[in-house]
Amino acid sequence: MSGQLLVFQVLNGIGIGMIYFLLSVGLTMIFGLMRFVNFAHGALYLVAAYAAYVVSQLTGTMLWALIAGPLVAAALAVVAERLLLRHTYAMPHEAQILITFAVALIVQESVILIFDPLAKNVPVPAFLSGIVFIGPFVYPAYRLAVVAVAAAVALLLWLVLERTRFGAILRAGSESSEMVSLLGIDVHRVFLAAFALGGALAGLAGALAAPLRGVEPFMGLEALGIAFVVVVVGGIGSFSGALLGGLLIGVVQSVMSSLWPEGARLMIYGAMALVLLTRPAGLMGRA
Amino acid sequence: MSAFREGGRFPDWSSAGVAVALLTLPFVLPTVTLASELVVFAIAALSCAFLLGMVGLLSFGQGLFFGIGAYVAGILLEQHHWATLPAVLLAAVAACLTAGLLGLLAVRQRGVYFVMLTLAFAQMGYFAMLALKQHTGGENGITGVPRAPLLSGLGPLAGPEAVYGLLAVVAFLAFLLVQRISASPFGSVLRSIRENEGRAEALGYDVRAYKVAAFALAGLVAGLAGAMHTIFLGFVPPNVIELEMSERLIIMSIIGGAGAPAAAFLGAGFYVLMADWLSTLWPRWLMLIGFMLAGIVLLMRDGLWGGAAALSRRLRMGRQTRG
Numbered sequence: 001m002s003g004q005l006l007v008f009q010v011l012n013g014i015g016i017g018m019i020y021f022l023l024s025v026g027l028t029m030i031f032g033l034m035r036f037v038n039f040a041h042g043a044l045y046l047v048a049a050y051a052a053y054v055v056s057q058l059t060g061t062m063l064w065a066l067i068a069g070p071l072v073a074a075a076l077a078v079v080a081e082r083l084l085l086r087h088t089y090a091m092p093h094e095a096q097i098l099i100t101f102a103v104a105l106i107v108q109e110s111v112i113l114i115f116d117p118l119a120k121n122v123p124v125p126a127f128l129s130g131i132v133f134i135g136p137f138v139y140p141a142y143r144l145a146v147v148a149v150a151a152a153v154a155l156l157l158w159l160v161l162e163r164t165r166f167g168a169i170l171r172a173g174s175e176s177s178e179m180v181s182l183l184g185i186d187v188h189r190v191f192l193a194a195f196a197l198g199g200a201l202a203g204l205a206g207a208l209a210a211p212l213r214g215v216e217p218f219m220g221l222e223a224l225g226i227a228f229v230v231v232v233v234g235g236i237g238s239f240s241g242a243l244l245g246g247l248l249i250g251v252v253q254s255v256m257s258s259l260w261p262e263g264a265r266l267m268i269y270g271a272m273a274l275v276l277l278t279r280p281a282g283l284m285g286r287a
Numbered sequence: 288m289s290a291f292r293e294g295g296r297f298p299d300w301s302s303a304g305v306a307v308a309l310l311t312l313p314f315v316l317p318t319v320t321l322a323s324e325l326v327v328f329a330i331a332a333l334s335c336a337f338l339l340g341m342v343g344l345l346s347f348g349q350g351l352f353f354g355i356g357a358y359v360a361g362i363l364l365e366q367h368h369w370a371t372l373p374a375v376l377l378a379a380v381a382a383c384l385t386a387g388l389l390g391l392l393a394v395r396q397r398g399v400y401f402v403m404l405t406l407a408f409a410q411m412g413y414f415a416m417l418a419l420k421q422h423t424g425g426e427n428g429i430t431g432v433p434r435a436p437l438l439s440g441l442g443p444l445a446g447p448e449a450v451y452g453l454l455a456v457v458a459f460l461a462f463l464l465v466q467r468i469s470a471s472p473f474g475s476v477l478r479s480i481r482e483n484e485g486r487a488e489a490l491g492y493d494v495r496a497y498k499v500a501a502f503a504l505a506g507l508v509a510g511l512a513g514a515m516h517t518i519f520l521g522f523v524p525p526n527v528i529e530l531e532m533s534e535r536l537i538i539m540s541i542i543g544g545a546g547a548p549a550a551a552f553l554g555a556g557f558y559v560l561m562a563d564w565l566s567t568l569w570p571r572w573l574m575l576i577g578f579m580l581a582g583i584v585l586l587m588r589d590g591l592w593g594g595a596a597a598l599s600r601r602l603r604m605g606r607q608t609r610g
Contacts (some may be wrong), residue, residue, distance in 0.1 A: 037399045087585055093399050094345045098541060099584045101534065105577035113571045225410060225530070228403060262418035262425075266411055273407040277392055280400050 007137055009255045015143040016212075017250025018150030022205035023223055024230040024242045025157065026077075026198015032174025032237025033191055037093060039100040040080060042224030043107035044073040044199045048206030049215045050111055053122050056210075061125045065207040066149070073203025074196045076107070081195045086188065104220065111217045119216035146208050153204060154243060161239060170194060174237045202227075229272045235282020244283060291340040291478065291547060297470040298463065301549040305462050308552070309455040319447040321563055323519045326454045329555040330461050331512035332539035334505040336551035337465050339540060341474060342501045343481035347533045348389065348405035351412040352382040352506040354528025356513025361429040361523035362422060370439040371453070371518060378514035379507050386506020387499060394498040397484075409533050416528050429523040450519050457515055461508050465548045468504070477501055509536075538580060544590020553591050 027041045048069030055069075056062040080103050088095045123129075128142040161167035169190055173180045181187045206223075213219070226249065234245025249268055256264035275282060312322040331353050338344040359378035363369040369377075393404045416423045423429065436443050437453070444450055468474050479487040480494055488494045517523050526532060535558070543554020558576070565572035583590055589597075 031399075035399065037402070084581055084585070091584075093402075094339075095584050097345065097399075097402060098537075099581055101537075102577045102580035102584065105580070106574055109571045109574035109577065113574070221530070225406075228406065232403060232407075260418075262414060262420070266414035266418055269407050269410040269414065273392075273404060273411065276396060276400055276404050276407065280396060 013251030013254030015146050017247035019205045019209050020230050021243045021246030022201045024227045025201050027227050028231045028242045029194050029198050040103035042220035043104045044202040045206035045223045046220030048073040048203030049210040052207040052210035053215045056122050069207030070200035070203035074200040077195045077199030119214050122210040124211045232272045233275050241282050291469050319451050323451050325559040326458045327516045329552040330458050331536050332551040332555040334509035335536045336540035338505045341477045346405045348409045349509045349536045350533030351409045352509035353513035355382045356510030357517045357523050357527040360514035360517040361432050365432045371435045371437050375514040379510040382510020383507035387503035390499040390502030394495045428525045544592035546589050546592045550592030
């Protein structure tokens with residue numbers, strides 16, 4: 001592989017990695033808070049990607065989907081939490097896995113019912129359809145914009161987590177939710193907020209990814225698998241781990257895809273198993 | 288989720304019920320093929336229900352062992368021209384050994400970490416199948432698996448009825464095996480691990496060794512189902528080893544209720560018949576399955592089997608009060 005191609009693939013990987021980070025933050029957050037494994041997380045990404053498709057069909061550009069996608073996903077997260085998921089908090093984790101899995105199935109089938117099972121294209125916004133020169137390298141403008149948007153959101157998220165009371169509760173909750181509830185904070189309400197925030201971020205990931213990969217009803221399941229890998233590799237419950245894990249998986253997948261495409265996925269799931277066996281707290285987690 | 292009951296006798300009335308069901312299915316259902324599909328998935332769901340109901344292990348990896356059974360049988364029959372019975376046995380042994388090895392690793396973790404490990408293994412299996420496409424056919428699967436004789440020297444398995452006969456025998460043996468284990472001292476230890484792992488360990492049982500043994504055994508049953516899937520279908524579609532297969536087997540065992548070995552048969556039967564009847568009426572029938580799954584988790588923890596048992600209890604009570 002030439003140096004030029006390698007740099008291009010690494011840059012691509014960073015773009016995809018930022019999307020993976022947004023996708024995974026919510027999953028890692030609610031696991032950290034309540035040891036809750038959310039198999040419906042991919043469905044949030046799925047509905048937002050379809051929101052991007054609808055917006056681009058209606059308005060001719062997917063730009064408004066950057067707002068609509070996160071809103072739809074957050075709304076779905078809140079509805080699912082209120083109607084179904086909260087009844088399983090006191091149940092064993094198998095019940096939580098099964099109920100979120102049921103939600104994922106219902107959402108996926110609803111998407112096929114409303115649209116159809118075929119893959120659809122979402123055009124890149126016109127003003128971002130060109131290429132940019134970064135030194136001697138050319139790079140698609142849209143991918144650069146994805147990195148910029150994701151980086152801005154990551155910064156904002158960091159500020160919220162580090163500088164606000166809500167962020168402090170979230171961080172404390174993922175360390176020890178018992179302690180936080182002993183301090184008089186309603187953990188279930190924090191959890192609902194985290195669910196909505198995580199849903200919105202997964203929705204943003206879905207909307208940003210739609211022009212890159214198109215939309216199809218099974219993209220949620222695929223995204224769920226990736227998000228699990230990112231969360232496990234980065235460290236379950238760790239925000240910085242989700243960033244590191246997302247970038248790592250994005251770059252590895254992107255570089256491997258031009259060397260040995262079938263091996264790329266085998267490798268990342270191998271990495272997931274390896275981390276789970278040897279360092280279950282993840283690369284950035286405290287052992 | 289519900290558990291296999293303590294003190295199950297062997298054989299009990301459910302053994303007879305399963306035997307009767309296996310004998311009558313091809314006559315009750317519209318086609319023998321449908322009956323065969325039902326029985327294949329009944330064996331596979333049994334593997335999931337055994338892990339969940341006996342040891343309390345939720346495995347997203349049973350599709351992997353099903354897939355290994357399907358592929359090993361397909362490769363032996365199509366490329367090496369083996370007879371049916373040896374191919375099925377070797378396929379089941381291969382799935383059992385893989386499950387034993389992966390089980391050695393997986394039981395090092397508990398709870399959600401265990402679930403995620405089985406998920407990672409299942410995904411690795413699928414992508415390994417794609418990477419080894421010169422042997423597995425990649426996304427095309429293995430087509431044209433011949434219908435070989437049961438043992439070399441005998442005549443070929445003629446027609447779907449003969450295949451169903453073999454399937455019914457295999458399913459009944461797998462069912463008896465699981466039921467026998469459930470009623471054995473080994474089964475009691477597994478149940479005690481499910482109830483309270485720490486206590487079982489404190490009593491001196493090597494909990495990990497028991498879990499590995501259970502995992503390997505479930506792998507054997509899933510591999511057996513996968514191999515029979517190849518025999519009955521005559522080809523190996525790549526979806527046998529997809530994550531979606533693992534999920535389907537979990538759904539079947541949860542709907543059935545994992546409350547007894549026969550519950551898995553009930554769950555698989557319900558799923559396959561729903562798929563067959565509803566898919567022509569309403570292609571999005573999986574949505575109903577999703578609602579049903581949510582309902583079972585929230586309201587009817589013991590699944591269809593538990594529901595039926597409660598109903599029969601109530602009927603019996605009613606008769607007693609009247610009499």
